[in-house]
Amino acid sequence: MEIIIKKFGGSSVGSVDRIKKVARMIVSSKKKNQGLVVVVSAMGDTTDRLIDMAYKVNPYPDARELDMLLSTGEQVSISLLAMAILNLGNSVVSLTGPQVGIYTDKIHKRARIVEVKTTRIMKELHKNKIVIVAGFQGVNQNNDITTLGRGGSDTTAVALAAALNAKKCEIYTDVDGVYSGDPRMIENAYKLKEISYDEMLEMASLGAKVLHPRAVELAKQYNVKLEVKSSFSDERGTEVKGVDEMEGVLRVSGVTCDKKIAKIAILKVPDKPGVAYKVFNNLSKANIYVDMIIQSIRHDNVNDISFTVPEDDLDETIAIMEKTADELGAEGIVYDKHVAKVSIIGAGMGNKSRVAMKMFQALAEEGINIQMISTSEIKISCLIDLNSAEKAMKAIHNKFLVNGIEIVKKQSVV
Amino acid sequence: MEIIIKKFGGSSVGSVDRIKKVARMIVSSKKKNQGLVVVVSAMGDTTDRLIDMAYKVNPYPDARELDMLLSTGEQVSISLLAMAILNLGNSVVSLTGPQVGIYTDKIHKRARIVEVKTTRIMKELHKNKIVIVAGFQGVNQNNDITTLGRGGSDTTAVALAAALNAKKCEIYTDVDGVYSGDPRMIENAYKLKEISYDEMLEMASLGAKVLHPRAVELAKQYNVKLEVKSSFSDERGTEVKGVDEMEGVLRVSGVTCDKKIAKIAILKVPDKPGVAYKVFNNLSKANIYVDMIIQSIRHDNVNDISFTVPEDDLDETIAIMEKTADELGAEGIVYDKHVAKVSIIGAGMGNKSRVAMKMFQALAEEGINIQMISTSEIKISCLIDLNSAEKAMKAIHNKFLVNGIEIVKKQSVV
Numbered sequence: 001m002e003i004i005i006k007k008f009g010g011s012s013v014g015s016v017d018r019i020k021k022v023a024r025m026i027v028s029s030k031k032k033n034q035g036l037v038v039v040v041s042a043m044g045d046t047t048d049r050l051i052d053m054a055y056k057v058n059p060y061p062d063a064r065e066l067d068m069l070l071s072t073g074e075q076v077s078i079s080l081l082a083m084a085i086l087n088l089g090n091s092v093v094s095l096t097g098p099q100v101g102i103y104t105d106k107i108h109k110r111a112r113i114v115e116v117k118t119t120r121i122m123k124e125l126h127k128n129k130i131v132i133v134a135g136f137q138g139v140n141q142n143n144d145i146t147t148l149g150r151g152g153s154d155t156t157a158v159a160l161a162a163a164l165n166a167k168k169c170e171i172y173t174d175v176d177g178v179y180s181g182d183p184r185m186i187e188n189a190y191k192l193k194e195i196s197y198d199e200m201l202e203m204a205s206l207g208a209k210v211l212h213p214r215a216v217e218l219a220k221q222y223n224v225k226l227e228v229k230s231s232f233s234d235e236r237g238t239e240v241k242g243v244d245e246m247e248g249v250l251r252v253s254g255v256t257c258d259k260k261i262a263k264i265a266i267l268k269v270p271d272k273p274g275v276a277y278k279v280f281n282n283l284s285k286a287n288i289y290v291d292m293i294i295q296s297i298r299h300d301n302v303n304d305i306s307f308t309v310p311e312d313d314l315d316e317t318i319a320i321m322e323k324t325a326d327e328l329g330a331e332g333i334v335y336d337k338h339v340a341k342v343s344i345i346g347a348g349m350g351n352k353s354r355v356a357m358k359m360f361q362a363l364a365e366e367g368i369n370i371q372m373i374s375t376s377e378i379k380i381s382c383l384i385d386l387n388s389a390e391k392a393m394k395a396i397h398n399k400f401l402v403n404g405i406e407i408v409k410k411q412s413v414v
Numbered sequence: 415m416e417i418i419i420k421k422f423g424g425s426s427v428g429s430v431d432r433i434k435k436v437a438r439m440i441v442s443s444k445k446k447n448q449g450l451v452v453v454v455s456a457m458g459d460t461t462d463r464l465i466d467m468a469y470k471v472n473p474y475p476d477a478r479e480l481d482m483l484l485s486t487g488e489q490v491s492i493s494l495l496a497m498a499i500l501n502l503g504n505s506v507v508s509l510t511g512p513q514v515g516i517y518t519d520k521i522h523k524r525a526r527i528v529e530v531k532t533t534r535i536m537k538e539l540h541k542n543k544i545v546i547v548a549g550f551q552g553v554n555q556n557n558d559i560t561t562l563g564r565g566g567s568d569t570t571a572v573a574l575a576a577a578l579n580a581k582k583c584e585i586y587t588d589v590d591g592v593y594s595g596d597p598r599m600i601e602n603a604y605k606l607k608e609i610s611y612d613e614m615l616e617m618a619s620l621g622a623k624v625l626h627p628r629a630v631e632l633a634k635q636y637n638v639k640l641e642v643k644s645s646f647s648d649e650r651g652t653e654v655k656g657v658d659e660m661e662g663v664l665r666v667s668g669v670t671c672d673k674k675i676a677k678i679a680i681l682k683v684p685d686k687p688g689v690a691y692k693v694f695n696n697l698s699k700a701n702i703y704v705d706m707i708i709q710s711i712r713h714d715n716v717n718d719i720s721f722t723v724p725e726d727d728l729d730e731t732i733a734i735m736e737k738t739a740d741e742l743g744a745e746g747i748v749y750d751k752h753v754a755k756v757s758i759i760g761a762g763m764g765n766k767s768r769v770a771m772k773m774f775q776a777l778a779e780e781g782i783n784i785q786m787i788s789t790s791e792i793k794i795s796c797l798i799d800l801n802s803a804e805k806a807m808k809a810i811h812n813k814f815l816v817n818g819i820e821i822v823k824k825q826s827v828v
Binding site: 016019020023050053054056057058059060061062064065066068069071072075076078079080081082083084086087093094096098099120143144145 | 430433434437464467468470471472473474475476478479480482483485486489490492493494495496497498500501507508510512513534557558559
């Protein structure tokens with residue numbers, strides 16, 4: 001049996017009318033001898049509303065009890081969607097995460113899936129039923145309900161696709177695909193036909209909020225073919241797949257921007273072995289994700305160490321760094337929230353220096369100063385002043401993606 | 415370990431503030447080395463709101479999916495109540511019906527409990543945790559969520575009390591006990607200190623909406639001591655227990671009235687064997703509950719058969735009876751919705767004829783005509799005109815319960 005997974009987010013099932021519309025979409029797409037498994041999130045703002053109630057009874061709600069509470073959101077959507085599909089005359093059954101057997105570790109609020117049972121789903125599919133599964137939730141070994149954290153329904157969909165060996169996992173959302181840049185900022189941004197897992201990961205973690213990074217990682221690990229598409233139209237979306245399954249890769253496929261970032265520097269650190277270890281070990285212990293790092297050498301055997309952290313972690317980072325600066329005998333620290341990180345992403349970057357030069361040229365032509373640079377296999381990022389972010393993205397997009405799309409043929413990538 | 419079960423209905427947990435209040439009540443009643451298990455219903459009008467949504471997506475919502483939907487209501491209450499208790503510094507855990515292991519038959523929307531597992535609850539009680547259990551819900555052998563129908567949370571509480579061999583099962587509600595008559599109609603009605611299961615059953619099925627009859631039946635079967643009390647005060651409520659555990663029984667403990675009743679008569683039925691069987695067999699097949707029955711003998715070998723049915727079943731009863739009258743060659747049918755059944759209930763009725771005479775006297779003194787009479791071990795009911803219902807109740811209450819409470823000592827009952 002060919003199995004297809006479809007995932008609908010909270011806004012797609014945000015009202016009774018939308019639920020009916022999704023039901024019609026599902027029923028009209030159902031093919032004979034095809035197993036259809038649909039993953040849904042909680043309706044619209046249900047989760048926020050439940051969290052509000054929780055904080056009203058307890059300013060520090062317990063993680064286990066919060067999972068118990070929040071998991072009701074998806075249970076409401078799956079039953080209503082099942083009823084709407086029954087109303088169209090199709091056979092259907094709804095299942096919670098625990099009923100499917102989506103086993104997770106014991107960490108509440110951000111559990112990780114450890115095993116997905118397929119017995120119950122396969123039984124229902126063989127009865128020719130459409131199976132509606134509650135996203136975002138699972139059950140741990142103690143038979144307690146767990147939730148998967150932000151983007152959890154994407155993860156549920158991909159995990160099911162992997163476990164059921166599905167042909168495809170379609171992620172329906174309120175955008176109609178993955179774009180070469182944010183269409184709200186870059187007028188001539190266009191929808192990508194396909195993108196590789198690694199590119200999507202960079203896109204996802206750099207601010208394109210289409211797919212949760214954990215879901216993409218999982219898809220990559222199990223080679224699950226994803227398609228991101230609109231829940232409001234029938235148009236083709238963007239396929240996310242392995243580089244070896246793509247027709248050809250773009251040297252640069254997209255431009256992204258992260259404005260929720262801050263730069264911090266520890267000044268005049270004595271140049272001794274173990275200094276960088278000391279700095280970053282303290283941050284790592286506090287679970288702070290450090291991104292770009294630069295160590296610049298001054299004279300007199302002292303260095304400046306600069307790096308970026310998520311804006312939300314800045315206060316904690318400052319506290320840790322002030323203590324660290326004291327311990328190391330450094331001069332002190334400085335920080336700046338007024339920065340943005342613009343990046344180009346492309347699985348076909350091959351000769352990176354040429355691509356990097358072109359990016360730096362685009363920024364130079366606009367008179368934008370580059371504060372920090374970092375690179376990976378498939379991306380190049382520049383830290384710039386926050387005010388220049390939009391101008392920078394447009395310039396880079398024009399340089400690479402409008403006048404100069406370069407497709408690298410399959411054979412030349414590997 | 416001494417175990418106490420407490421059950422709070424929907425209005426007791428109808429808002430965040432009430433949940434906090436219930437949490438304080440629970441915590442302040444918690445004794446050392448005592449196992450406390452709390453059963454809660456869905457908040458206020460949650461169930462109605464969910465049913466509304468269901469009918470909006472499907473005018474004939476599927477029973478299984480409706481159970482999936484409705485069971486979220488209690489899951490929200492248990493998690494919020496657990497959070498509120500945690501906020502007071504007490505150790506607590508919430509459990510759904512399926513998590514406890516409340517196994518039911520396969521009938522959705524009105525499932526019957528077939529087994530209650532105690533392992534998980536006992537494990538949590540031994541960790542000195544207060545255990546909050548979702549009322550109204552269970553799980554069937556297929557691992558599907560079921561609900562127990564109206565009054566289901568009462569049934570959950572009693573079933574848990576039986577399975578856990580609890581010392582007592584306290585039902586907190588918006589009235590503070592069981593009264594000798596409806597206080598809204600009878601000014602001098604008073605709260606009963608104790609009442610027997612059978613009396614309570616008659617009370618419950620005759621219109622005193624304090625406890626669901628199924629819960630009382632179950633309590634009787636497993637000899638679970640119940641106490642009905644107010645969730646808004648600390649006052650003693652009414653204990654419901656076996657006759658042999660009562661200090662003494664009242665000859666008459668209460669007066670009730672059922673206005674949702676209709677009388678129907680099939681006229682001039684030929685007096686042949688099997689006629690009554692034919693009449694009531696057809697009603698029984700349609701699941702219509704027939705209460706009072708009178709067969710009056712006319713001359714010429716024809717009888718009139720009269721009986722009462724719940725008002726809601728009248729239309730269906732008329733249809734069935736018209737067909738039956740045809741088949742039997744009867745003259746036709748007549749019916750009357752303008753009737754009420756007033757009853758006196760008492761485990762100590764012993765010499766029934768004396769009690770009955772006193773009841774008839776009370777009605778006669780008010781000039782109220784008695785249309786039908788029925789009796790059981792612990793009750794006497796009279797069908798009267800609907801307009802006289804209130805007057806009748808007051809007269810009966812005054813006759814038996816104000817001026818003449820008669821307590822029958824224990825030894826004289828058995």
